[in-house]
Amino acid sequence: MNRQMKHEMNGQMTRHPYILVVEDDPDLRQNLTDILRAEGYVTGAAANGREALAILQTSERPSLIVLDLAMPDMNGWQFRDKQRADLRLIDIPVLVVTANRNLGPNVPGNEVLVKPFGLDEVLEKVKRLSRAQADDRS
Amino acid sequence: VSQQPQPSSGTDRDEGTQILVVENDPLVLNMLAVLLGSRWTVRIAEGGDAALALARRSTPDLIISDVHMPDVDGITLVRRLRDDPSTQNVPVILVSSQSGERETIAGLEAGADDFLVKPFSARELQVRIQTRLEITAMRRRNARQEAALESLRRHTAWTERLLDSLPVPLLLLEPGQARVLFANAASVALYGHPLPRGLAFDEVASFRAPDAEAGATISGPELAPASADRKIHGRRLLWMTAGGPRWLLADSELIPQYDHYSAVAVLTLRDITELVRHEDDLRLTVRLRDEFLSVASHELRTPISTLTLQTETLLRDGETKPVDERLQKKLLTIRNQISRLSQLVDVLLDVSRLIEGRLNLRTEEVDLASIAAEAIDMLRESAERAGCPIHLNSQQAVPGWWDRLRVGQVVTNLLSNAIKFGPGQPVDVDVETTGDRARLRVRDRGIGVPNEARERIFARFERASAHQGIPGLGLGLWITKQIVDAYGGSIGVDSQVGKGSTFTVELPRMP
Numbered sequence: 277m278n279r280q281m282k283h284e285m286n287g288q289m290t291r292h293p294y295i296l297v298v299e300d301d302p303d304l305r306q307n308l309t310d311i312l313r314a315e316g317y318v319t320g321a322a323a324n325g326r327e328a329l330a331i332l333q334t335s336e337r338p339s340l341i342v343l344d345l346a347m348p349d350m351n352g353w354q355f356r357d358k359q360r361a362d363l364r365l366i367d368i369p370v371l372v373v374t375a376n377r378n379l380g381p382n383v384p385g386n387e388v389l390v391k392p393f394g395l396d397e398v399l400e401k402v403k404r405l406s407r408a409q410a411d412d413r414s
Numbered sequence: 415v416s417q418q419p420q421p422s423s424g425t426d427r428d429e430g431t432q433i434l435v436v437e438n439d440p441l442v443l444n445m446l447a448v449l450l451g452s453r454w455t456v457r458i459a460e461g462g463d464a465a466l467a468l469a470r471r472s473t474p475d476l477i478i479s480d481v482h483m484p485d486v487d488g489i490t491l492v493r494r495l496r497d498d499p500s501t502q503n504v505p506v507i508l509v510s511s512q513s514g515e516r517e518t519i520a521g522l523e524a525g526a527d528d529f530l531v532k533p534f535s536a537r538e539l540q541v542r543i544q545t546r547l548e549i550t551a552m553r554r555r556n557a558r559q560e561a562a563l564e565s566l567r568r569h570t571a572w573t574e575r576l577l578d579s580l581p582v583p584l585l586l587l588e589p590g591q592a593r594v595l596f597a598n599a600a601s602v603a604l605y606g607h608p609l610p611r612g613l614a615f616d617e618v619a620s621f622r623a624p625d626a627e628a629g630a631t632i633s634g635p636e637l638a639p640a641s642a643d644r645k646i647h648g649r650r651l652l653w654m655t656a657g658g659p660r661w662l663l664a665d666s667e668l669i670p671q672y673d674h675y676s677a678v679a680v681l682t683l684r685d686i687t688e689l690v691r692h693e694d695d696l697r698l699t700v701r702l703r704d705e706f707l708s709v710a711s712h713e714l715r716t717p718i719s720t721l722t723l724q725t726e727t728l729l730r731d732g733e734t735k736p737v738d739e740r741l742q743k744k745l746l747t748i749r750n751q752i753s754r755l756s757q758l759v760d761v762l763l764d765v766s767r768l769i770e771g772r773l774n775l776r777t778e779e780v781d782l783a784s785i786a787a788e789a790i791d792m793l794r795e796s797a798e799r800a801g802c803p804i805h806l807n808s809q810q811a812v813p814g815w816w817d818r819l820r821v822g823q824v825v826t827n828l829l830s831n832a833i834k835f836g837p838g839q840p841v842d843v844d845v846e847t848t849g850d851r852a853r854l855r856v857r858d859r860g861i862g863v864p865n866e867a868r869e870r871i872f873a874r875f876e877r878a879s880a881h882q883g884i885p886g887l888g889l890g891l892w893i894t895k896q897i898v899d900a901y902g903g904s905i906g907v908d909s910q911v912g913k914g915s916t917f918t919v920e921l922p923r924m925p
Contacts, residue, residue: 304720311723346712375715377763391715392756395726 462486836860
């Protein structure tokens with residue numbers, strides 16, 4: 277928290293990227309948001325695709341969506357279909373989280389995190405994708 | 415009696431036919447001998463006793479005897495001949511000089527076949543003999559045929575009794591027509607209805623192909639081949655019996671016509687209903703197990719992710735904050751164990767994927783030598799812990815078209831085994847190009863693979879050393895072989911128990 281606040285204090289110019297974590301497993305969801313917050317990201321969390329869509333209607337636009345594929349109610353694939361159909365959401369980068377190592381070219385996102393993954397891997401990919409988004413916009 | 419033989423009567427000589435002439439008058443005897451001898455082989459006897467003795471020694475084809483003789487007369491001779499089994503069927507013609515109904519009747523009653531009264535012409539005698547011989551021959555032929563038929567009937571009955579004693583349902587069918595010639599007891603019992611002889615098989619029995627072959631009806635003639643190349647072997651059928659559908663393993667054989675036996679199609683129908691049921695159960699069990707493997711390995715990934723992240727976060731905190739050394743050490747152990755758990759889950763997932771046949775190879779041009787070097791690097795730490803220096807021997811790049819990760823897995827699996835089964839000993843890795851193939855050799859100096867296990871170790875859940883307390887699921891080599899097979903390569907092991915093993919993998923370099 278301190279770190280995050282410090283960053284915010286440092287300057288209004290560099291807004292801290294907002295990351296939306298969509299993961300049905302509560303522990304892993306908590307885990308991911310904790311890690312990202314510790315790195316200074318602002319996070320939102322949803323337990324499935326439907327919740328994520330609801331959040332996206334009201335919240336600010338995220339720099340990155342971390343998206344689990346296998347979820348109840350609305351899974352990651354279905355969420356991606358909705359996202360692609362919405363012009364306001366279509367270009368938000370997506371980091372797919374999956375237990376399937378063999379998705380190959382069918383990955384419904386910009387990059388994949390294959391479970392189980394380590395801390396460094398998450399941080400590296402989140403950083404790269406959220407910054408790419410920021411660079412695109414500047 | 416005419417003295418001269420008629421020239422017309424001397425047609426074909428038949429020396430194989432023996433005629434015994436019995437006559438006590440030497441003149442008449444001589445005359446008859448000359449007359450009959452022109453055509454048949456003649457033996458003579460001057461009285462009934464002599465005739466009996468001769469006839470018993472060698473059965474004649476016909477006896478012609480005078481009725482009036484001093485010792486044993488003709489009628490007595492006939493009676494004695496008829497009483498003796500060896501002569502009872504010899505045809506006898508009696509000759510009498512006086513006509514008398516009583517004598518004729520007495521002679522015929524005694525068993526004579528014909529009666530001639532003197533005087534008679536030579537021609538008449540010859541015709542009477544000829545007729546009598548022909549009748550006898552005909553009777554003999556009939557008797558032989560009757561005996562053959564009887565023998566055939568007995569053989570058939572015997573064969574059918576044998577076939578009835580078989581526990582395997584068996585049918586004899588008319589080839590090409592599939593009319594039932596015989597159905598053994600086991601087939602009738604299985605069918606639950608009679609299978610009457612002569613009925614077309616299609617009318618009494620209904621066979622179906624398995625569902626896999628669209629469940630088409632199978633006609634009788636298909637089961638009763640008319641030619642040897644139409645025989646069926648181990649064909650699975652469904653038979654609609656009185657007791658419900660039964661699974662059968664059908665075999666047919668064609669036995670061509672032979673001697674008195676006509677051609678038959680032999681159809682055996684082994685009841686495998688129970689086996690098929692077990693097979694289905696087994697298949698379901700295997701499928702459930704594989705599904706479980708797949709689901710379990712997927713489901714395990716999320717908690718492992720959480721564990722990994724938590725542990726790594728704690729370890730990272732330890733880098734910046736003062737922490738309890740003991741706690742830090744325990745965290746490292748936890749992280750190592752999570753990593754092991756994660757690898758095991760990978761193996762399980764590989765297995766379920768390989769079973770489903772989706773290896774999803776990402777083939778690109780790679781270098782086997784550098785893949786091997788990377789694999790060795792990755793295992794360096796555990797190899798050092800096990801006291802196994804790994805030597806890589808590769809002169810130059812070994813390029814080929816493969817999936818980097820999967821081929822890396824091949825090297826890693828073989829190396830892990832080498833370390834696991836040969837602790838404290840060096841491991842040699844050779845990588846080379848041999849024509850259009852690449853060869854990888856991993857040599858350890860470990861416990862070795864016994865001869866009988868050399869094929870088995872590449873099977874799923876098989877281990878050569880299950881009893882030796884070395885942990886593992888028995889999947890590594892199976893996965894390795896699946897990857898090698900997917901590229902059309904080969905894998906084999908050369909080993910001496912107690913001395914070590916050399917695993918050799920060959921992969922085609924071009925897809």
